[in-house]
Amino acid sequence: MLKQSPTNKEIDHILKRGVALVEKEADLRRLLLEGNKGEPLRVKLGVDPTHYDLTIGHAVVFRKLRQFQKLGHKTVVVIGDWTARLGDPSGRVEARKALSAEQVAENSKTYLDQFFRIVDSEQTEVHRQTEWFDKFDLGDAIKLLGYKTVAQMLERDDFSKRYKSGIEISLAEFMYPLLQGYDSVALRSDVELGGTDQTFNLLVGRDLQPIFGQASQQILTMNLIVGLDGEKKMGKSLDNYISMTAPAKDMFGKLMSLPDKTMRTYFEALTEIDEEELDEFDRKMAEGTLNPRDVKLRMAREIVTEFHNAEAAQEGQEAFIRQFSERKLPTDIPDYHLAASQNVVELIVSAGLAASNNKARELIKQGGVSLFARGESGESERITDPNTTIEVIDGAILKVGKRQHIRIKA
Template identity: 40%
Template structure:
């Protein structure tokens, strides 16, 4: 029963698992002997901050740690300087050494909010890939054919469309697979868009005579706050794990009722029976959907900021939105008289650009001192104002001579 409960925990929210029987063997051995197994997850340090989309994998790693996994948290500092399309239509821009160093440190600082540091080793693939050498690289490329490489979906599309594919891009999945050879991983985790690369690890472990073929566990990509696109900082639909508690809480309450259940499944530490009980309560009418979202938001904010901060975030939200009051701790900005309203919104980071500011105003979502404003050409005069976009963005604007 213990092993079956563990497998239920491990399978939760997954898109696909390849070689589940091997995972069952590993978990059973752990509970019988205490012997741990190696779990690999690779992260290219391409983003300076983690958001909840990244934590889907991290929380699955934490689950595996609970059931016998020792995590090899692989920072692809070598492969990040090559670039990988990863389902995109063009080559990803390689990172500089300095960018990789800074972003890698951010991972170090943030991942242990979720993972057990005693059961985690941070690895950098430059440690072995820098020393692979010409002979090693030629041997590696001999393990896989071009025909097999073109089976990868994004390569196939680009090849048929006559778009260029560099040889470096062919080498990337080989290097990722070689990481599994070096680390001798038993399980590798990744997003469902990484299936080809993760299967490469199984292929190369066999080709290099490693006496194991890793299981592959594929996780879904988490939709952002819009419920359509995957969570992404560039799309502005993300919840960062180092965001202010009040902002994080408000964002989580803005998700749709339908998307809430996916967030529960992939982000909550509540077990499936507890989630099912909440779901049943919502369906039967004894548990309001808004309250279900509040429970989830409180849990997530508490995980990254502590219990006190999560309670304060809820109190602030209730004050602003239930009583329609303006929060007391909004940021202040000073501008010169005659400043264009759209430029102010951009400068205060209430809108991502002046074009977005125009759209925010034209949609009716912009208020000054709680009065709706629709004039996109407005120039501000001397005085103090409260700018508001939507229900949660506020700034105090001071206009001077």
């Protein structure tokens, strides 16, 4: 039900918290305060199922959708089962690999399960692009292309950089923002959300709607959180992400590994801690009266609670303190059954502790692999040679990186 007379504080929270840009802020503020002729706003989000798993970076926009829902507005999510086949060129210096229809269908199965961990399914419409694009013919596609010029497309930053660098741009990539923009027409979107990398695509939708006799949608873009490296946008391709479905202890440990400078952004994007309290954290850390580690523990607890629950967050904190502050091994190390001696690189990959042989060798080169031959009671020996053979020693523990362990079972 649409909430009557939302407060200015509630509106400010939606329009300011973690937000990079509101295209026409005064217009959207008026719609939120005065209502849309008594009807809920249709708040759209498009998602391309390019992977079976989502990161907590995706949850930044999902949480903003939930804030709109709390005022009674309708979430309209569109599964990009056509655009995913093209590949989103946003933020790319080269063409993104396109997916098959079968891959898209498989990935989309898990997307909504993860999406509805955060967004209320009762206030959500779910659509797929095939509902309208499967009915398109060649004439419809050519007509859609006619609404934008090549010069307008090259105004897009990533296209412009590629063009100036002599990197090829396919005509299919020009179609991507037009298809995403047409989704707003098909769904009669009032507001569209996205990350800052989606601004151009969202504006195309805003431009197309008046052509089809609709009011232009409002646009709200969110600040993107950086990944575990503390520098680049969180993403699967950069292997700097935290999965939305990661176990609580693993999620807690990864959050604690973030650089201190990222904490404010994570607090704003993934928690509901008041800005006044966050300002107090910043002031006290600058004065030296508050340990940044204590602030990061609070951040990790709040975020893990969001994706799991308070009990799991507390267990995650206790496991972290035990493992890192007290320099003890975790208590829940999984067993790995080893039938015969094996090369350490092959073992790391087969145990799922690294994605590839190259990643495993890189971890070894960086000093991130150790063997506790006598289990918890013994000292560790760092492995520096990727040609090392791991013998079948029952109870030995292999540590890979800061958080991953396996216990060898004969």
